Amino acid sequence: MLNKWMGMVPNASEHGYLVDHLLEVCHWFMLVLFVGWFSFFLYSIIRFHRSRNPRANYHGVKSKAATHLELVVILVEAILLLGFGLPLWAKRVTEESFPDKNDALRVHAVGEQFAWNFHYPGADNVFGRQDAHLVTGNNPLGLDPSDPAGKDDVVSKNELYLVNFKPTVIEVTSKDVIHSLSLHAMRITQDATPGLRVPIWFRPKLEGTYEVVCAQLCGAGHFGMKASMIVQGQKEWSAWYEDTMKLQHPVAAAPVSAEAAAPVPAPNPAPAQ
Ligand SMILES: [Cu+2]
Known part of the structure; x- marks a missing residue:
């Protein structure tokens, strides 16, 4: 659905739906990340505005939530790349996957x-x-x-x-x-x-x-x-x-006609005088 919204042309190849699935998952994942990070950004500029925090806090965040969230993002990206992207690519480029020269x-x-x-x-x-x-x-x-x-x-x-x-x-x-x-x-x-x-x-x-x-x-x-x-x-x-x-x-x-294929007759020798 996201692929269509982003203007992708319809798929015309046998393997194309696999690429489309992967792109669809990537697009949704990126949308979730975009909304997530942008909401966090908005929250931060309001929550940590100078008027609410006149004195800087030099100790920073104690919670490990951000680190864990980052690890989850890395894990999902690794699964997408190693589990879906690379096998798909390998299927296109390995020699055994190519069709027979005479059938193609x-x-x-x-x-x-x-x-x-x-x-x-x-x-x-x-x-x-x-x-x-x-x-x-x-x-x-x-x-x-x-x-x-x-x-x-x-x-x-x-x-x-x-x-x-x-x-x-x-x-x-x-x-x-x-x-x-x-x-x-x-x-x-x-x-x-x-x-x-x-x-x-x-x-x-x-x-x-x-x-x-x-x-x-x-x-x-x-x-x-x-x-x-x-x-x-x-x-x-x-x-x-x-x-x-x-x-x-x-x-x-051009088809060779009978006339064109026939040898050119030699000119008659001049009669001896
Ligand atoms: Cu060019």
């Missing part, structure tokens, strides 16, 4: 000032070779056109296309400075660090279009570093992939 939709997310590039490996599930020297305006990830593994790869800018209910593994990195890929609706965020490719995984469970933002202050254009995450059915996703593939690899995707 794999994407590389590459941050740059100020956009997100998403790279899909295509039908062969193998990402094409990349080379920093090949990076241009039209080839933001420096894909090597001569690499056969890259012939069916697709790159989309600021649009992340996912398949509903399909386990998704996104490897996050950056071309320039540190960014952070934040998928609020999927309840997952990962820093994008140059030189590192850090995997995250989740399973979408709700079709729709959601916001993707950069969660790490990365420069003057940080506020505009937004993308869309489109979660759709397998059929719609495949149609998008086929269309984009044809656009990005016009030669490889």
